[in-house]
Amino acid sequence: MTLGTVEDRPLVVSLLAGDGVLGAFGLGVAAEVFGYDYRRLGMPRFDFAVVTDRPGLVRTDTGLTLHVEHGLERLAVSDIVLVTAWEDLSRPVSSPVLDALRAVHARGGQIVSHCTGAFVVAAAGLLDGKRATTHWRYAGELAARYPAVDVDPRVLYVDEGTIISGAGTASGVDALLHLVRREWGAAAANGLAREMVVPPHRDGGQAQYIDEPVARCEDDLLGLVLDWARAHLAEDISVETLARRALMSPRSFARRFKATTGTTPHAWLLGQRLAAAEALLEESDAPVEEIARLVGFGTAAGFREQFSRRRGVSPRAYRQTFRTGSAPVEVVPAGEGTAA
Structure with missing residues (x-):
């Protein structure tokens, strides 16, 4: 519909x-x-x-x-x-x-x-x-x-x-x-x-509940790392990069990230990049190739593939949808591809 x-x-x-x-x-x-x-x-x-x-x-x-x-x-x-x-x-x-x-x-x-x-x-x-x-x-x-x-x-x-x-x-x-x-x-x-006054987007594949309690200081530090990642999506961000900023080993960081957010660093980054791409497609005239670069996809082809698989339409069709005032055609069921 x-x-x-x-x-x-x-x-x-x-x-x-x-x-x-x-x-x-x-x-x-x-x-x-x-x-x-x-x-x-x-x-x-x-x-x-x-x-x-x-x-x-x-x-x-x-x-x-x-x-x-x-x-x-x-x-x-x-x-x-x-x-x-x-x-x-x-x-x-x-x-x-x-x-x-x-x-x-x-x-x-x-x-x-x-x-x-x-x-x-x-x-x-x-x-x-x-x-x-x-x-x-x-x-x-x-x-x-x-x-x-x-x-x-x-x-x-x-x-x-x-x-x-x-x-x-x-x-x-x-x-x-x-x-x-x-x-x-x-x-x-x-x-x-x-x-x-709520978070703008939590992917459907995120876990309903968290098994492990999270220490307040670690939670605050992780929040700063996530803020940094959102501001640097164009960069090649790896788990190792995030772990260094959180002053943790990659394994400890991945475990703490999953315990705090209910998803993996890879899936979270992909969701953030797709959300940023949606906003740029709606609000700017930047070509798809430029948007792919700005949100951190290696190539325009890779961006098109991920966007189409997760959103059910191509980036170009998504942009046209909001330029013409009609709604997107179909959405892939939420949660697909959220495991890293």
């Missing part, structure tokens, strides 16, 4: 609150992204509302209540449907909810699940044969209950085109920023991240 910008009306975004319980965090994140006018950032107008199969008072998981006016009929006109966390996984999802989601998918609407919302999308059969994620605590149950779904418990989010699944809690921010980046560009996503 390409959402783009609809000139004569706002994009309709609906948050599906199921089982009579609404995840307060998921609601807050969705409202922050779609409940404000961010046209100054290059995003379209949105018409955001909460939807439930039984309109009226809906209890949030924090105990607060919210009056929800809209029923499932709103999903029939929604461009984006957000499926928030489902509290009681033992209760079957109602047929009207499943039918409404299937109808959204059939007409090409965008569906984004958050946390255990993936169970609802899977129950509708929309994840069969696809990769998906959920909160790591429930990943085993999702895989057991829906064996046709390729469940990845390690990642923050998975992009399968018209269906994006996000893991638990804060990864909902990452999944929605990814959607904004995919549809309206890096500049819009970065501007929105600044408004929300």
Whole structure:
């Protein structure tokens, strides 16, 4: 799906609150992204509302209540449907909810699940044969209950085109920023991240949780090294180079980097270079060869190969997309190629 910008009306975004319980965090994140006018950032107008199969008072998981006016009929006109966390996984999802989601998918609407919302999308059969994620605590149950779904418990989010699944809690921010980046560009996503005071981009393949606690002083030093790397992407940056700046051996640095960020130095650098390239393609007229040099790819051919493999379109097509005002064609599922 390409959402783009609809000139004569706002994009309709609906948050599906199921089982009579609404995840307060998921609601807050969705409202922050779609409940404000961010046209100054290059995003379209949105018409955001909460939807439930039984309109009226809906209890949030924090105990607060919210009056929800809209029923499932709103999903029939929604461009984006957000499926928030489902509290009681033992209760079957109602047929009207499943039918409404299937109808959204059939007409090409965008569906984004958050946390255990993936169970609802899977129950509708929309994840069969696809990769998906959920909160790591429930990943085993999702895989057991829906064996046709390729469940990845390690990642923050998975992009399968018209269906994006996000893991638990804060990864909902990452999944929605990814959607904004995919549809309206890096500049819009970065501007929105600044408004929300969150990191602008965490790749979907990054780990959901970190096994090792990180000492504060080492964490601060690593942050300085990452800042240096972002400012020197044009250079040939190796693990050895980063390790020297962190005053560690390459092996210790790689281990500490993975423990802190959930990914490898190589995968992190590749993600940073691709994100920088996106911004240059959107905002500058620099030739592809120059962009490849500025962001640290050895050759233009290597840059084109990596960009096309990870983003699903060539650099030239990506630039043309944002010059014409339409959205990117397709995105390779997040997390591909993140292991070094």
